[in-house]
Amino acid sequence: MTAKAEILIVDDEANTLASLSRAFRLAGHEATVCDNAVRALEIAKSKPFDLILSDVVMPGRDGLTLLEDLKTAGVQAPVVMMSGQAHIEMAVKATRLGALDFLEKPLSTDKLLLTVENALKLKRLETENRDLRSRVGKHEIVWKGEAMRRVMAQIDRVAASEARVCIYGETGTGKELAARTLHEKSPRKAGPFITLNCAAVPAELIESELFGHEKGSFTGAAQRHIGKFEQAHRGTLFLDEIGDMPLAMQAKLLRVLEEGEVERVGGDKSIPVDVRVIVATHRNLEDLVKEGKFRQDLFHRVYVFPLILPPLRTRREDIPVLLEHFAAQVCLQNGWKPVPFTAEAVEALQRYSWPGNVREMRNVVERLLLLAVAGEVDRATVELALPEAQTATSDTGSGPLSSRVAQYEREVILAELQRQKHHITNTAKALGLERSHLYKKCQALGIDLRAVRGTAPGAVR
Template sequence: MNLLALIELLLPEGTLPEIQLENGRVDWKEAIGSLRNEEDLFALVHSLLKPYLHTVSVLIGIADVNGVISHWWHKTDGLKLLPLPAKVSEHFIQDNIAGVLEMYAPDRRSALQTTLFNSGVREMLMVPLRNHTSNFGFLCILAKQHNTFPQVLQIAVKRHAGLLSAATLKLMLLEALPQWLQEEDMGDMQGQELMMYNDLLPAKLVSGIALRPVIQQVRQVAPTDATVLLTGETGTGKELFAEAIHLASERQHKSFVKVNCAALPPQLIESELFGHEKGAFTGAINRRIGKFEMAEGGTLFLDEIGELPLDMQAKLLRVIQEKEIERIGGSDTIPVNVRIIAATNRTLEDEVQAGRFRPDLYYRLYVFPIHLPALRERREDIPLLLQHFARNAALKYGKQVRAIAPASVMALTDYSWPGNIREMEHMVERAVILNEAPQITIDVPQGHKSYQKDHSPSMPLLTLAETERQTIIRALRYANGRIRGPQGAADLLDIKPTTLEARMKKLGIVKEHIVR
């Protein structure tokens, strides 16, 4: 099920078909399809309300049935809100909040109304955010004067209540289940979705900033028949990307055949690739079809191509050039229609210079090179990958794992990951097996240095305030500047968002200035 289908299932029946935008009737999926973050959400609200107001200040609260706030989202025009409460009156998540609330004085019964009044708010237009069974929050339009909201605006807000609920719900789901964001970001590849499911490109390999150029290259080359050379350290997912390229190509309904050139004895490689006739050599009691023939019409993946012996490199070069093979012991040439994808963790340019790899074969393979970055080069993906592998391992072993300890996430984000994604998968699987608690702890392997190099005994001691400041800055960087929500900086530091905001203010930290 895709994300928009889930949203449609969660919202009350009949809510969404009634959506009407100022430029005419628009399908709700089109209206919120490109929504990705808070800025997109506020842009949508702005587009709905701007025809009726000169300035638009919006406050959105996401709360449980007891009024406990899990998210505050706000964007104000000419207002500076004071710190918002962690809990609101249950009245704010009931249906009867819909309408205009005027404020002439602080209200001791409502921490939210008191905070807003002291922030300069004098009038609110409120609408509940509702799913199929209950309200999950509320949206307020804030004004500094009384009698700001005309009747036509109130009608418009009521008319768009379903759309506002759908948009907010989508943002909540993207934060809670970030793999959907990656699925949508992958887009459509000329009618073929880049199929990266479960074990294939785990969690879509996440598609952080460092990986986006790779995804774009895959999109460009997959529909063609060009030879692809995948390079990168061991464990970066070269085989998974090769299969993804095949599945996104016109050859997807044909075979994807894998050959590990490093795992085959030299005397068997030729037979493995090209096949042999009966009686071609001692032990050849039957005809054998080679990998090239098995991959006819499809894709042949030559992993660890840098390990191929020189004599086999010459034979492989001929096959690539002539597009035909001969079985060992045979006399007939057999035409083959195969796309070649090769991979190596070696630097083939160095291998050519050392005389271990043929330059003519190198240039035949170097048609469309794609370099896969190491995991330490895309640290923004590490928390999501950890969650993905923990969830898979929990399902595999029947464990009730709900989260990874924030301290472990921070430590593992600093870890150098010499084995890359393969190492992470096995490390998380071990932790799930060994832990019985819903929140598991994963220790950084002993004997491996952290990526950060600021732990040397020769480093000068820092003041407590400076240590706290650096810790907060690190957490904000890991969370891409986000304070609240799952994997936000407050969650990583295991403190309340309001406490973190107070410490940031005291220490002079502005999150926008430290986001990478």
Template sequence: MSAKILIVDDEANTLASLSRAFRLAGHEAVVCDNAARALELAQAQPFDLILSDVVMPKRDGLALLEDLKTAEVAAPVVMMSGQAHIEMAVRATRLGALDFLEKPLSTEKLLVTLDNAMKLTRLEAENRDLRTRVGKHTMVWTGETMRRVMAQIERVAASETRVCIYGETGTGKELVARTLHEKSQRAGGPFVTLNCAAVPAELIESELFGHEKGSFTGAAQRHNGKFEQAHRGTLFLDEIGDMPIAMQAKLLRVLEEGEVERIGADKPTKVDVRVVVATHRDLEQLVESSGFRRDLYHRVVVFPLTLPPLRDRCEDLPALVSHFARQVSAQNGWKPVPFSNAAIDALKAYSWPGNIRELRNVVERLLLLADSQVEAEDVQMALPVSKRAEKVQPSVSTDVPLAERVLAFERQTVLAELLRHGRHVTQTAKALGLERSHLYKKCQQLGIDLQNLPERE
């Protein structure tokens, strides 16, 4: 894998020879002759290694090392000097230097040092990611419904194909995105997330692309956006259907050009990022209503993947309950409590409008309520009063004319299918045996607003 190296030295001959050695080995080298400029470059773009001389005029390499640490620059730093001594090497190591090399440098030694630095960086990233997700980010399933979904994940994960994850709120879209990342060749890189619906419209550009110090009121320092943070990794854009139209045009440009431009910057920065998106909305319908750009739609929906709601994968519920019970007990230091068969049946009888996220919350509530075993009565106490032991089925009043009953039943049936397919119009039409255009007309006839569907009705 090629690397990007920043070389800092006040001797032009050294810069020329070192950069040539790295470039001949297939790497990219950026050079500068002073510490101040090196700090600017290191903050402006990601590097796999910073190679700096110690003895330089004005501000030396050890001062640069301190500045890089203060600025929280993540790239590993290797110091070099023709006047090396033990005290200098010890101080550099204490300041965070990965290695200390004595001039003159051999090409072989340089390349070995670079290889070690990249391996260490990758290992540290993997360890950080492992600590974050152990016991928390695990796909749990046993049934055929999720088996088909997992087969799709396995098929697309190893590629660079952009994936759009459809599904109701709480079905685990971020978990699927993490799984795609972990099973890809980018697994050693960062996994960065942004919920497009949670960021105010006026701030989303800065969150995605970053900004320079002083570029707007309140910009007290340079900020790297999500794209730069996700360099050589995966960026997960959740609820992309809620991204403002003006921002969609800028996102499209980044996806096409592979570079971002911070607010206030005078030139763009190259980024290497795989983008995975998710939404609970029907992007095709948003395109038809001019709520989502058609060109961006074709950029991000290359491989659509639909997550089923929990009510359509009840066969997985016992395994999910067991998983969450172990997880919650371990986090709180509680003794594990088993669930009776009647309790599991009671949980299966519920419709789970909040899906897996709601299930986890209910399991935690049950572990607090139960004594030696979770029983069906505990489940009834833990579930919302208006939803207990409720199956998803249409209920139509019996004291209205037949025509009204038929319309009400049609409305509830169409709504149920729309929600079951994550508000995806094409898949809903297929399930109902209708043409897409006929489903649109049917929704208008039944008074169903496709852009503002309820969670349940």
């Protein structure tokens, strides 16, 4: 057998359950047994299986009714029906209801194991097709220069291991894309890739999102919810912006990473999970540890292999190929004819600071193509779509390198302040800085933020 499978066996005969589970376990699989359809439905909804094997004739709810209930509940596992009273009509009905196969009792062990192998192949193909469909029109890692070559080499090196990876990068640099690439290059690529943005989930709900909850465990818990860890079983869980996770939740996450099992909110049993965890943040976790905002023991658990994604402004040699990639993507999605970029337009875009990084570029390219006239994107189109580029691309003057860099930084900050309508917190986030660091940088560069307070009351917060 090429892979290990988790199988749910449903039959009202104890001898059948015992013999089938023994045969599967001897073949290296895991078997869960159940003697009625009602309980089987609950088990199938609470845990993912690779195959469900069910008898047709059972007291109470029969196997065909169970098959309908499984499909209605959205259970993805393939179902094989079996019966000692098989006839053509029964087999046809089972097939129409979505059964993968129909086996006649007494069962042949060789036939059973072949059925499991076929089910695993089918599930793998369906997963691959689903992933391909979900990725149509989405980003790929596109690069040309040395900075991203080093990043890709690191991804190739660490992907084959089970090491936890901490991805650092400003907003919009492609942290989720890097995590997905790690998953797709890993031995877990046939498993699920599940994501959770820790900054986007309210503190009171994040435990339920990660670990799940039982029906009635709190107000509004109308039914059982399977958490991200269980969803990611045998795959990868990507926790974005982990630096924003509440301290109380950090302690519970640490326990799961150490013990490899979760307990649903309102539950009374531990559930083993086999998950590779990849985390990402735009914040400096070491600084957060010093400030008491991030647990040091959790830091050492997740910070095994740091992967630092460079901001787009430091990889300008990649901008032409990214422009070509995004332009082709946008045109394909909208059914437009290809639109070229003039050399002057590319040069202007290369000189822009790209505070929103690659994510911003994708949106800007779509805007440029909508504004393009005469079948091309020229310098005038860039200035129309991106007025900030005129400020960011101004001459940094002459003199020592340090003074030129300071002048460039000053212009970038001023442009971003204008872009964010003088909102200091948003400006700091867009530039990948802590608010306190932005204040210090502005003080060093002679930018008077008191003037900002005067011109935009209420914007500084």
